[in-house]
Amino acid sequence: MEFLMMDWLGTPVWFWLTFLGIVAALTAFDLGVLHKEDREMGIAESLKLSAFYIAISLAFGAWIWVEKGADLGMKYYTGFFIEKALSIDNVFVISLIFTFFAIPRIYQYRALLWGIIAVIVLRGLMIAAGAALVQEVYWVLYIFAAFLIATGIRMMWATDHEPDISKNPVVRWISSHMRVTKELHGQKFFVKVEDEKSGKLVRAATPLFLALVVINLADLVFAVDSVPAIFAITTDTFIVYTSNIMAILGLRALYFALAAMVHRFHYLKYALALVLVFIGSKIFVSDFLMDGAKFPPVLSLVVTFALILGGILWSLWKTRVAVPAR
Numbered sequence: 001m002e003f004l005m006m007d008w009l010g011t012p013v014w015f016w017l018t019f020l021g022i023v024a025a026l027t028a029f030d031l032g033v034l035h036k037e038d039r040e041m042g043i044a045e046s047l048k049l050s051a052f053y054i055a056i057s058l059a060f061g062a063w064i065w066v067e068k069g070a071d072l073g074m075k076y077y078t079g080f081f082i083e084k085a086l087s088i089d090n091v092f093v094i095s096l097i098f099t100f101f102a103i104p105r106i107y108q109y110r111a112l113l114w115g116i117i118a119v120i121v122l123r124g125l126m127i128a129a130g131a132a133l134v135q136e137v138y139w140v141l142y143i144f145a146a147f148l149i150a151t152g153i154r155m156m157w158a159t160d161h162e163p164d165i166s167k168n169p170v171v172r173w174i175s176s177h178m179r180v181t182k183e184l185h186g187q188k189f190f191v192k193v194e195d196e197k198s199g200k201l202v203r204a205a206t207p208l209f210l211a212l213v214v215i216n217l218a219d220l221v222f223a224v225d226s227v228p229a230i231f232a233i234t235t236d237t238f239i240v241y242t243s244n245i246m247a248i249l250g251l252r253a254l255y256f257a258l259a260a261m262v263h264r265f266h267y268l269k270y271a272l273a274l275v276l277v278f279i280g281s282k283i284f285v286s287d288f289l290m291d292g293a294k295f296p297p298v299l300s301l302v303v304t305f306a307l308i309l310g311g312i313l314w315s316l317w318k319t320r321v322a323v324p325a326r
Contacts, residue, residue: 009131011238015067019242022060023120026053026249031113041109046256053250060246064239072239074297078304079230079243082279085272085308086226087251088265091258093218100165101211103184105256110187111208112252115215122220123244126227131237141235141283144228148280151225155273170217171210179204225276232279233300264319271311275304 004014041049057080065073098108133140165171174180181204185191189209192201230240258265279300286295 009128009237011068011236015238019060019238019245022056023245023249026056027113027117030253031110041105041253041256043257043260046253049253050250050257053253057246057250060242064242071297072234072236074301075234075236076239076243078233078297078301079239080247081301081305081308082229082233082275083226083244083247084250085268085275085311086222086229087247087254088258088262088268089272090219090222090251091255092262093222094215094255095259095262097165097211097214097218101207103208103211107184107187107208109252109256111212111215112255115212115219116248116252118212118216119219119248120245122216123223123227123248124241126220126223127237127241127244130227130231131235131240134231134235141231144231145280145283148225148228148232148276152273152276152280155269155276158269165214168214168217171214174205174210174213180210181206184208229276229279232283265312265315267315267318268308268311271307271314275307278303278307 004012004017006013008016058077061073061076061080064076094112098111103111179193179202181191181193183206185206185208187208188206189212190203190205193204194200195202226244227240230244234240282295282300286293
């Protein structure tokens with residue numbers, strides 16, 4: 001019992017174990033029960049499963065609200081909504097990656113699941129490093145804030161373009177240093193193939209493995225924006241990590257619905273740009289214009305949610321299909 005009550009990164013151990021237990025249970029249920037066999041996921045099923053994950057995430061936020069207070073509860077929700085909205089851009093890139101490697105939809109879900117597991121570890125390392133840095137030198141938050149403002153402004157004026165995955169240095173390095181099969185082998189990442197010279201069986205990667213590697217690299221790029229954004233909201237490591245991971249957990253379920261209609265969220269990037277500028281500016285406003293007084297968490301949550309919701313609704317309105325007159 002003493003171990004469970006010990007403080008780790010500012011939060012009792014039993015909080016961390018509860019969260020990790022939820023993540024492990026959801027992942028096992030998803031992989032071992034819902035998708036024990038590889039199959040395609042339809043849009044309706046994707047939306048239902050996404051609603052389930054969002055409900056779990058919101059309920060977890062309510063638990064934080066009760067156990068750790070309204071202040072941290074609102075900060076969790078703010079971080080969750082920001083990460084969830086930023087993941088829509090991530091979906092577009094993942095869709096391009098699967099298309100480039102010609103990965104059928106039937107194998108995409110399992111690949112996404114293993115990608116999410118890798119993300120849980122990688123994001124944890126990034127957040128731990130960021131938390132240690134902020135704790136040692138507070139002014140790093142000003143760098144994060146300035147970076148968010150610059151990113152938001154750049155996003156506002158950036159033109160849409162599709163990345164050329166064939167020129168990705170990691171893809172080119174793996175292709176030149178490892179044996180890679182030209183065809184898929186079901187859901188396998190590695191297979192035994194016959195060496196052309198010796199005739200012996202050797203291990204080779206499949207295009208599914210390359211897709212998995214590029215997806216995780218893409219997430220690291222997106223994390224450069226999302227992790228500083230949540231640190232700008234709170235430096236509580238538990239809130240930063242849980243809000244991040246809870247938003248990502250449901251991404252694989254939401255992917256199949258969003259991939260089919262991602263073109264309808266064209267104007268969301270402007271709302272996200274405003275959110276990043278707002279979150280970044282909030283630190284400077286709090287420290288220099290409010291004499292260090294805490295920026296109201298409820299106001300931060302309301303503004304963030306309103307901007308994201310406005311961006312989604314405006315996108316859906318502007319990209320609606322006109323019904324021809326009879």
